[in-house]
Amino acid sequence: MAYDEIHRMYASLDITNYALWTRRHDDSYNQIMLMADQADQLEQSFESSSRSHRLHCTYCDEQGHISRDCPNGGYFNQICRNFSGGYCSDPCQREEITSASAAARTLLPPSAPMKPPLAGTVARNTPLRPEAFQRHLRLHPDRRFVQQLLQAITHRTDIGFQGPERPRFSKNAISAFSHATSLLVTIASEVSKGRCQGPSKSVPFPNFVCNPIGAVPKKNGDVRIILDLSQPTRDSVNSHIDKDDFSLSFPTVDQAVFILNRLGNGAFMAKFDIQSAFRLIPVRKLDHHLLGFKFDNFYYYDTVLSMGCRSSPFWFC
Known part of the structure; x- marks a missing residue:
């Protein structure tokens, strides 16, 4: 029976007391909500059980999971063995990926221990010129904003992490292996520009966070590296960055139209994209x-804002 029907029944017991129609009958309401919660839990349990029975792993031929999540190895271990020079099948099903990736690896510098920059040093891995920003923003009304911006460009940004310091290791996305060759080329490019440190055979920091990476194809044939800082769930880098500290709102179309109307005839609107x-x-x-990852058995870490960090849009905009 729905709550509305129960409420009407109780209220009609005393038709002279109009207040009964305006008050919630707590006992009935709580009972209805409890029944609804129990029904939802039962439905979710059924869906989870049904889904688990439908899953089939082609690697170990067991039910309840797929090859990507196979505890016996599966998709990731097959590819990792290929990339490390081992064998998973004969003939190798991913020989073209392995061979191409070996060629792409020649673009990377030799593996060596990575030395973190000294504290207090000025950032050298950005083309942004603090003196130019200071000159052009000298009349900006918000001086606090200007100082924050100059500080970020000159001495680097704080991504806002407030979580426990401990190592974390997560699997890479399938897209990273699907575009392995292009990904290695992109990583080599980032390393050469000083925006990424590596490669290293050993973990570069005691509390190194090895985040999953993925690759998103771009129109020009290259790939964009996505560092998934939202894994593992509930204990990721992003989960320990306060949303309120880095909230952001973008200008609306209505605001743009208002400015155009205020400027009058002859005003132009322009759109531009900033590369990288x-x-x-x-x-x-x-x-x-906190910005680490592993690919092709080598460790790397970003020294600039990552695509996938919760605070990146705030610092850029």
Whole structure:
């Protein structure tokens, strides 16, 4: 029976008391909500059980999971063994990926111990010129904003991490292996520009956070590296960055139209895109260990804002 029906029944017991129609009958309401919660839990349990029975792993031929999540190895271990020179099948099903990636690896510098930058040093991995910003913003009304911006460009940004310091290791996305060759080329390019440190055979920091990476194809044939700082769930880098501290609102179309109307005839509207936007903003050395990843059995870490960090849009905009 729905709450509305129960409420009407109780209220009609005393038709002279109009207040009964305006008050919630707490006992009935709580009972209805409890029943609804129990029904939802039962439905979710059924869906989870049904889904688990439908899943089938082609690697170990067991039910309840897929090859990507196979505890016996599966998709990731097959590819990792290929990339490390081992064998998973004969003939190798991913020989073209392995061979192409070996060629792409020649673009990377030799593996060596990575030395973090010294504290207090000025950022050198960005084309942004603090003196130019200071000159052009000398009349800006918000001096606090100007100082924050100059500080970020000159001495690097704080991504806002407030979580426990401990190592974390997560699996890479399938897209990273699907575009392995292009990804290695992109990583080599980022390393050459000083925006990424590596490669290293050993973990570069005691509390190194090895985040999953993915690859998103771009129109020009290259790939964009996405560092997924939202994994593992509930204990990721992003989960320990306060949303309120880095909230952001963008201008609306209505605001743009209002400005055009105010300027009158002859006004023009322009749109432009900044290449490697987030990658222009350096990150302070205390946060470098939070921006790590592993690919092709080598460790790397970003020294600039990552695509996938919760605070990146705030610092860039």
